[in-house]
Amino acid sequence: MLLHCRAGFEKECAAEIQERAAEHEVFGYPRLIKNSGFVLFECYQPDDAERLMRELPLRSLIFARAWFVVLADLNEMDPADRVAAVLEHAELLPKAGKLWVESGEGDDYRSLLTFCRKFTVPLRQALRQRGVLTKAEKENMPRIHLFLTDNQNGYLGYSRSDNGSPHFMGIERLKFPAEAPSRSTLKLDEAIRYFLTEEQEAARLQPGMRAVDLGACPGGWTYQLVRRGLFVQAVDNGPMAENLMETGQVTHHMEDGFKYEPQRKNVTWLVCDMIEKPDRVAQLMGSWFARGWCSEAIFNLKLPMKQRYTTVCDCLNQLTEILDGSGVGFELQAKHLYHDREEITVYLRRRG
Ligand SMILES: C[S@@+](CC[C@H](N)C(=O)[O-])C[C@H]1O[C@@H](n2cnc3c(N)ncnc32)[C@H](O)[C@@H]1O
Known part of the structure; x- marks a missing residue:
């Protein structure tokens, strides 16, 4: 399998x-190149990669943004006819609704990605003629992935539309809204789009609902809530953007987010982007749910330099223990989103 993640x-x-x-x-071993933005997971048994893609939800993985099953290695493709080199393996591919020609992330892959974009056009045409790709793009059919490691080598395979990212290389491109006071705004925007369907967003983020934003300044996250019509208690010692305060939907509390207690306990949403140790934040989120102060939360866990995977698992386990111990039913998801850097985003929702 080939998995996309953030470079580093x-x-x-x-x-x-x-x-x-x-x-x-499913047993195997990973192969990786540092700072490449991808990992190859070599399964020992044939067909195990396909079974894994059927059985393991991509959404349950935190660090993989997208993935596909590799069906063929492409080695030393003839630069004069790369299309032919791919077509040699066409019979391995399922009938698909989409083609993505992709590569790694970061400076080393920038020019290769430009090549990928250009190469998509003739390859798509050839695969359509061969009957492997549908004439018009279809969302609910498998996708063909050609991942190039340079302009002559790569991996060919497919992903399932019911268990794969709907975005090219798992990247949700968002436009930065000019009125938002910080680029962080894109993190919460992406989180809402990733964790909630459009219907869920319409039902769970309704105008008039109350939210608390811990570590709110200058207000990028608050902006996303205000834009959706919510009333926000913004907690931070720093200053909030004037234009947000002028909406009349924001109350600024210059307080410590770890000590803040909402006056009225009718908060639907808790969001938190405080730069703090991740275990402290996880415990704080757990205590809000245990005390019944909110019913939905989106928060970041800032990652340390080392032992990042273990730290994430420990924090999520601590949070689960707090919630289980308090008899709170919940749904928990975590993802390293495209707009996250040294942090992951967690979605927590009260159940029942
Ligand atoms: C990454 S910034 C938040 C950016 C904000 N989400 C936005 O979109 O504009 C982190 C903020 O957390 C605040 N912060 C850190 N520790 C805090 C604490 N204990 N209580 C309240 N705010 C805190 C900092 O003052 C800083 O403004």
């Missing part, structure tokens, strides 16, 4: 897939 997080992505695959009795 290959070790975490590799550790996670190896551990999670083993739970499904």
Whole structure:
């Protein structure tokens, strides 16, 4: 399998897939290049990669943004006719609704990605003529992935539309809203789009609902809530953007987010982007739910320089213990989103 992750997080992505695959009795070993933005997970048994893609939800993985099953290695493709080199393996591919020609992340892959974009056009046409790709793009069919490691080598395979990222290389591109006071705003915007369907967003983020934003300044996250019509208690010692205060939807509390207690306990949403030790934040989130102060939360866990995968697992386990111990039913998801850097985003929702 080939998994996409943020460049620099290959070790975490590799550790996670190896551990999670083993739970499904799929054994193998990861191969990775530092700062490449991808990991290859070599399964020992034939067909295990396909079984893993059927059984293990991509959404349950934190560090993998996208993935596909590799069906063929492409080695030393003839630069004069790369299309022919790919077509040699066409009979291995399922009938698909989409083609993605992709590569790694970061400076080393920038020019290769430009090539990928250009190469998509003739390859798509050839695959359509061969009957492997549908004439018009279809969302609910398998996708063909050609991942190039340079302009002559790569991996060919497919992903399932019911268990794969709907975005090219798992990247949700978002436009930065001019009125938002910080680029951090994109993190919460992506989180809402990733964790909630459009219907869930409409039902769970309704105008008039109350939210608390811990570590709110200058207000990028608050902006996303205000834009959706919510009333926000913004907690931070720093200053909030004037234009947000002028909406009349924001109350600024210059307080410590760890000590803040909402006056009225009718908060629907708790969001938190405080730069703090991740275990402290996880415990704080747990205590809000244990005390019944909110019913939904999106928060960041800032990652340390080392032992990042273990730290994430420990924090999520601590949070689970607090919630279980308080008899709170919950749904928990975590993801290293495209707009996250040295942090992951967690979604927590009260159940029942
Ligand atoms: C990454 S910034 C938040 C950016 C914000 N989400 C945005 O979109 O504009 C982190 C903020 O956490 C605040 N912070 C850190 N520790 C805090 C604490 N104990 N209580 C309240 N705020 C805290 C900092 O003052 C800082 O403004």
